[in-house]
Amino acid sequence: MKGNVVVIGLGLIGGSLALCIKNQHPEARVAGFDVQEKEMKLGLSLGIIDQAVDSLKDAVESADLIIISTPVFQTEKLLDAFRDFDLKPSVIITDTGSTKAQIMKRAETLLPEEWCFIGGHPMAGSHKSGVTAAKDFLFENAFYMLTPGKGRSKERVEELKQWLSGTQAKFIVIDPKEHDEVTGTISHFPHIVAASLVQQAKRHAEDHPYVRRLAAGGFRDITRIASSSPVMWKDITMQNREVLLAQLAQWNQEMKEVIDMIVENDPDVIATYFQEAKSFRDELPILSKGAIPSFYDLFVDVPDYPGVISEVTGYLAEEEISLTNIRIMETREDIYGVLVISFQTSQDREKAMKCLTNKTDYELFLG
């Protein structure tokens, strides 16, 4: 497609979308605007945008597609500011915010009816922020939710999907309230739990210095998302307050039941509790992105001896399989360590599985 695209908020998500649009629509011109000058400079030098925006007014007035990818309260402020601008009647405005109900309400009350606002939320990301973390494959196979709002024609939604087709995401049209309920359950509430686990460990660390040193493996996995942008999550929490309060009330009840279970100390009941959770978790789709993996990870159970990483990467290199990241999740003298290798595509991960199955006895797991 041809046209002027403006990405406002040139961070992880805005930068990744800019890359997807540039790859898929080389004839489009992608401009970037950010309140932090350095993000625009970096975006330009990394080839993520074609142009850094000097005047937001001029940029949005000549835009065919506007993508707002800022923390959600800033998105509302920007929509408000747009009312003073003379946008093209054919423009499509979308956002990437993790909450949708409040933004859709604001868009519907603030913007003139003829401007086409379609809410958006790609359900993939990372705990990293900023344009340097942007990746063109970030949304591959992920769900990308769209909330078109009242009176938006299917044609305009299709047009937006065309613009975003380079994401290789799976689009879902969803009601904004339903969106906030679902993301409240599988994204926003887990984030609060992750942050509270870290807070609890921080308190314990005051009396038990080993907590810091030994917090590895499982603790790091379950709390990874607590390293995400605090500003972004402050906004999400405040916008999805009602849903989160309801979830927290249920969680309190769940914890009361867990306390009773542990007080009663019945081994069968305790095992069943974990078994039920394991079964539901194990049945979640692993090959499509979403709430669980945001990259293609392969877990290799390797013995802990010097040179094991170069052995594994050597096998992959022989077959020219490229990986994007490698790390040891846990190494202790008496157990097998787990090597986590990340790949850019599911095909690379499959090739790696075949290669390592042929050449080693190591057990392999998908994330």
Ligand SMILES: NC(=O)c1ccc[n+]([C@@H]2O[C@H](COP(=O)([O-])OP(=O)(O)OC[C@H]3O[C@@H](n4cnc5c(N)ncnc54)[C@H](O)[C@@H]3O)[C@@H](O)[C@H]2O)c1
């Ligand atoms: N991080 C994720 O995993 C993820 C995934 C999907 C959606 N989202 C949503 O996408 C949005 C962006 O998240 P991100 O992870 O890219 O954050 P980020 O912190 O990487 O980027 C946000 C950028 O917006 C800029 N910004 C803030 N206010 C601005 C304003 N008024 N005008 C212009 N620029 C402004 C910031 O300087 C920053 O560079 C958020 O609404 C978030 O809820 C995040």
Ligand SMILES: O=C(O)C(=O)C[C@]1(C(=O)O)C=C[C@@H](O)C=C1
């Ligand atoms: O993978 C992560 O780090 C994320 O937290 C990504 C995640 C999620 O909860 O799944 C976070 C917020 C976004 O709105 C969408 C995706």
